[in-house]
Amino acid sequence: MAQQAKYWFPAALCLLLVGWGANQYVALLVHYRQDHGFSEVLVTSLLGIYVLGLVPALLLGGRASDLRGRKRLTMIAVLISIAASLALMLSHLGPLPLFAGRLLAGTATGLGMAAATSWVKELSQAPWDPNSTAGSGARRASLLTSTGFCLGPVAGECWWRGRRCRMSFPTQLTSCCACRS
Numbered sequence: 091m092a093q094q095a096k097y098w099f100p101a102a103l104c105l106l107l108v109g110w111g112a113n114q115y116v117a118l119l120v121h122y123r124q125d126h127g128f129s130e131v132l133v134t135s136l137l138g139i140y141v142l143g144l145v146p147a148l149l150l151g152g153r154a155s156d157l158r159g160r161k162r163l164t165m166i167a168v169l170i171s172i173a174a175s176l177a178l179m180l181s182h183l184g185p186l187p188l189f190a191g192r193l194l195a196g197t198a199t200g201l202g203m204a205a206a207t208s209w210v211k212e213l214s215q216a217p218w219d220p221n222s223t224a225g226s227g228a229r230r231a232s233l234l235t236s237t238g239f240c241l242g243p244v245a246g247e248c249w250w251r252g253r254r255c256r257m258s259f260p261t262q263l264t265s266c267c268a269c270r271s
C-alpha cells in the first residue's frame with residue numbers, strides 16, 4: 091500500500107520552528123541576569139516586549155493571511171524567527187539586541203500562529219487529506235506548536251550548559267537530558 095503524502099506536515103513543521111525560536115531564549119533569562127548583570131526589571135521587560143510583538147501580529151496576521159496567502163505569511167514568520175534568533179545571539183553586546191530579538195520573536199510567533207495554524211487546518215481536509223477526521227488539523231497544529239514551545243527552552247538550557255563546559259552539541263544534549271531525568 092502506498093504511503094499517502096502529508097501535505098500538512100511542512101506547515102506544521104513551521105509552527106514547531108517558530109515555537110522553538112520563541113522560547114529558546116526564555117531559558118536564558120536567568121543567565122542574562124546572573125552573567126550579564128542585567129536588572130530584574132530589564133529581564134522582565136524582555137517578556138513584555140515579546141507580547142508587544144505577539145498581540146498585533148496575532149490580530150493582523152489572520153486577516154493578512156486571508157489576503158496574501160497562508161504559505162507566504164508562514165514563510166515570512168519563519169524568516170522573522172530566524173532574524174530574532176540572530177539578534178538574540180548578540181546578547182554579549184548588551185540589552186538592545188535582546189529587545190529587538192524578543193520583539194521579532196513575538197511578531198514571528200503571532201504571524202506563524204495566525205497563518206500556519208489555518209494552513210495546517212486547510213491541508214488536513216479534503217482534497218489534501220481525504221482520510222482525516224474532524225479536528226485533526228487543530229490537533230496537528232497544536233501538537234507541533236507545543237512541541238516547539240517545549241523543545242526551545244530545553245535546547246537553550248542545554249546549549250548554555252554545554253557552552254560553559256566547552257562540550258560538543260551531541261554531548262551537550264546527552265548531558266542535559268541525563269540531568270533532566
